[in-house]
């Protein structure tokens with residue numbers, strides 16, 4: 001065999017949280033894994049996100065996509081909640097402090113009209129079995145004294161928390177390596193070729209031969225899936241995050257605002273991480289995402305409305321990354337129309353879903369029963385019906 005061929009049982013394409021977690025769960029089970037990443041590990045969405053562990057419905061889709069969507073989305077929401085449970089125990093398992101917090105999240109409202117929207121959402125979520133309660137008045141002031149006095153009500157979701165995205169995927173990849181996984185960075189997969197019961201992956205480095213393939217390529221997934229016969233309707237969504245100078249410990253929660261796009265939380269270093277899905281731009285020539293100043297200004301205006309003491313803080317860093325979205329906002333987890341190839345991506349909230357996504361893919365590719373029901377996440381659900 002030529003020296004530039006690597007043989008393994010399963011090749012995983014994508015060194016973000018999905019691919020790294022999958023590599024860990026497979027390697028831990030004794031499978032010979034090769035994890036292939038075109039750049040360095042954790043350099044795309046998984047290393048650029050805001051580290052929110054989302055355990056409640058995001059308000060914008062909840063309001064705009066309707067009750068039927070919200071009901072269909074229950075399995076996706078459960079997936080996130082189950083994944084947060086995994087996050088809480090990972091530090092010990094991976095031997096790295098991932099700076100996971102679990103103090104809950106607050107969706108805050110500053111008008112009676114918004115408070116009514118939040119209250120209705122709490123009722124829906126509680127009816128579906130999710131952790132959600134309405135907090136108002138003195139209870140709210142006591143729970144979150146850092147909020148503006150104009151905030152009249154909040155949904156408190158005890159499930160939610162935060163993680164440090166700079167630490168998580170690398171910790172999974174290191175643990176995978178300890179269990180024998182081969183990790184190849186700077187290795188772009190250019191073609192996945194089925195070859196009589198196995199696969200040959202063409203890359204910018206060695207050729208990889210394997211029995212099965214997991215595509216965990218995030219924004220690159222649709223391009224890899226198309227030649228295999230799977231038209232995945234994944235749309236790129238460039239968004240950005242801002243970080244303030246450090247301040248004394250003030251905000252233990254993940255905070256959202258019902259009246260505009262916002263998330264903020266306080267990191268272990270004391271900085272506030274401010275985001276919420278404000279659009280970044282993408283350079284047409286290079287394809288690289290760039291921070292938009294107008295988005296930053298609007299994002300900070302919304303943050304100052306919720307907590308005015310944020311306004312004078314210096315912004316020390318801002319960056320952009322490319323997230324991915326599907327038409328129904330639900331994840332894609334399942335086998336390609338080319339048997340032996342598996343897909344895994346979670347729109348908007350793939351950091352939250354990362355550990356369970358990695359575990360589920362590992363179970364799926366080995367033919368083991370999956371811990372969670374993934375029927376509604378099948379890639380084939382998007383295939384247009386032809387008559």
Ligand SMILES: Cc1cc2nc3c(=O)[nH]c(=O)nc-3n(C[C@H](O)[C@H](O)[C@H](O)COP(=O)(O)OP(=O)(O)OC[C@H]3O[C@@H](n4cnc5c(N)ncnc54)[C@H](O)[C@@H]3O)c2cc1C
Pocket residue numbers: 013014015016017018019036037038039040041042043044045046047048049050051052053054187188189190216217218219220221224239240241275320321322323324344345346347348349350351352353
């Ligand atoms: C600014 C921002 C903020 C976000 N905030 C949050 C948040 O607070 N909470 C949350 O839960 N989610 C958040 N997200 C979403 C979350 O980051 C993603 O859903 C998650 O990181 C996806 O992980 P992944 O491993 O599937 O994909 P990625 O992290 O994109 O990893 C895919 C990897 O595949 C590699 N790749 C692609 N094509 C190839 C190829 N052909 N060959 C080899 N390698 C390839 C890429 O280089 C990349 O490293 C945010 C996203 C962004 C951009």
